[in-house]
Amino acid sequence: MRQTLAVFILATSIMSFAHGPESVLASENQVITFPVRDADFAAVQSCALDENPACRQCANHGSSNISLMNYSILHHALQKGGVTMPLRPVPSPNSERSRVMVADGSADIKSDWAFNIENNDAVLKTAPIILAGELEKGLYGHRGINDLSAGSAIKDAKDLRGVSIRNWRLDWQVMEDLTPKSLISAPTVKQMFALIDLRRADFTLLEFSSEPDMGREIDGIRLVPFAGVKVSLPESQHFMVSRKLPHADEIVDAVNRGIKILRDEGFIRRCLVNSGMINQRVEGWRTLNQTMPPFDKASLTVPSN
Template structure:
């Protein structure tokens, strides 16, 4: 009898603990758990006030994991967040969100990618506003000539791009650059640059002090003094079909408004290197697209 009571207590306590957790999905192919843990270094994500990078690689994904939790907490959702890597979650396919199997994603998405799904998805206030997302044209470090290519000679450049990445594709199509279409993994596209099948690839600026991107011991640098604005805003999304969707979305948006008003979102984007001070004075290749930067989706 005592053993039955003991087993029941274990089950009840475990169930109670599970109910006090909020499951947030993240891409398993980009499981940032290790770098996320290294960035926190024992801190609670709710205590993070400095967003400077402490690990290699893109930092915005780590920062969004933190900002999401801070926004939810400020909005009244106090459950512990548990990140759940899922292979079915990727940058252009949201079937689990649409069906209600997934509640919320741990990273923001382009508004253009989900505009046709707004009937099934709640879309938060912008985390990255229109005009804030900048990227460089990365070439191999050994290609010294391309690193200093003048903007007026960009029509000589070949850049690999995935047409399914619609924001990147639209940005590049508003330039004189020659686009090489490729539908496949990001790593394969970068390898095309490495093997000189193409000259460059559009990538958000590295957080390293010299903007160097190091991938699998291979080094890439952006063409100097030019950058591109990716013409869209980025948002968190919440499933409307999930039983907790409406409640979680309300808390999230309340919290994001507070973070925006406090200047935390802007500080996080700057300190993380997402808005990179090293390229502040670089010229836009697609300058004409900035005229839409005041238009909210």
């Protein structure tokens, strides 16, 4: 009898350990807050309050609201991982302020590059939502000197003058790896476009757009990508989780389970493609930088909407 009772207690303990986080997280009377930059906040808040789940499915091709994409991925990752607490967006002026909010506990979770999360004792890092090398950018120059339909790709950037923003750590690293003829830092994106328009620089790195010419425009200055070439971003993105969030470790485990399911199902890939962060039109273009680790392209199948 005693042996039977001991076996029952041991089995119950194992089951509690295996399923405890899900039941604890499901019973918590709290919300999880997600900082969103002011420019995107209204759209993300509207979706968070919408009982129709369509806005959280990354189903609309050409949507460029990256904050809504990240909200949608986190929303589903929490649910798939067994967390039933609602996810609430909160306003933030910019990414740097959002990092501070998560670190001091005034917000709970945000997406960020790995290098902004590592060596920060105030936060935890989830599994990657974007793999190193998965995101790509184009070398964008003035449309007056760069014809996308010319059909002759440049070999490298060594004869070009680059411009970027030094605080964009990852872009700056990639620009340096390209060893351009010169590289200058602009204080703002507008200034960056203006320098190219004035022919004081030849190119910068930008995300490919869904426009027919894949161009991007600010204040009437339109830049288009040099045909046939691209760069990969050699860093992964994760969710940054505040250590001050109750049950933070268990929530990270739950999000990790959810991320794996979402990637296996193709949901994350669909979000990246439909948001424009991955442009399938440049799939065959040559990658100028080869510094990133390889990633599993077999996991990048795009499911139907």
